[in-house]
Amino acid sequence: MSEKIIGYLLLGAGILIILLSGLNAYTILTKSSQPVNLLNLPALSLDLNQLLAGALPAEVRNQLPKSPASTTELFPASGLNFIVNLSLHLLLLGFFVSAGYKIAQLGVQLLRPINVQLKS
Numbered sequence: 001m002s003e004k005i006i007g008y009l010l011l012g013a014g015i016l017i018i019l020l021s022g023l024n025a026y027t028i029l030t031k032s033s034q035p036v037n038l039l040n041l042p043a044l045s046l047d048l049n050q051l052l053a054g055a056l057p058a059e060v061r062n063q064l065p066k067s068p069a070s071t072t073e074l075f076p077a078s079g080l081n082f083i084v085n086l087s088l089h090l091l092l093l094g095f096f097v098s099a100g101y102k103i104a105q106l107g108v109q110l111l112r113p114i115n116v117q118l119k120s
Contacts, residue, residue, distance in 0.1 A: 007110030014104025021096040028089060035082075035089035043077040 027033045 003110045007107045010107030010110065011104050012107070014100045014102070014107060017100030017103065018097050021093045021100065025090060025093050028086065035085045036092075037081070037085055038088050039081065039084050041077065041080050041084060043073050044075040044080060045071045045073045047071050 024033075028035050
């Protein structure tokens, strides 16, 4: 009888984990809440002087200005961080859903009766 109680507890816990993970993913995707800030990456930028310097002769390459203003931002840091953190958050939620499934599966296996029929 105690395996039935443990089975129902495991089944309930697994279903609860799955539902809470799904609810969290829904609130993240509807932008009601923000994903966990795991990474803080710099913006993707490109130095135009270095890009052009490879195709130019050495005497022209030395005449290029050495200013830091020649860098161009390809993708802003805020957008890059949001995409990376959203992807990692959803990957983590997928892990929780998988763990909830395994817990619920153990509960179902404890609830299922074992019938053995022997031929005599």
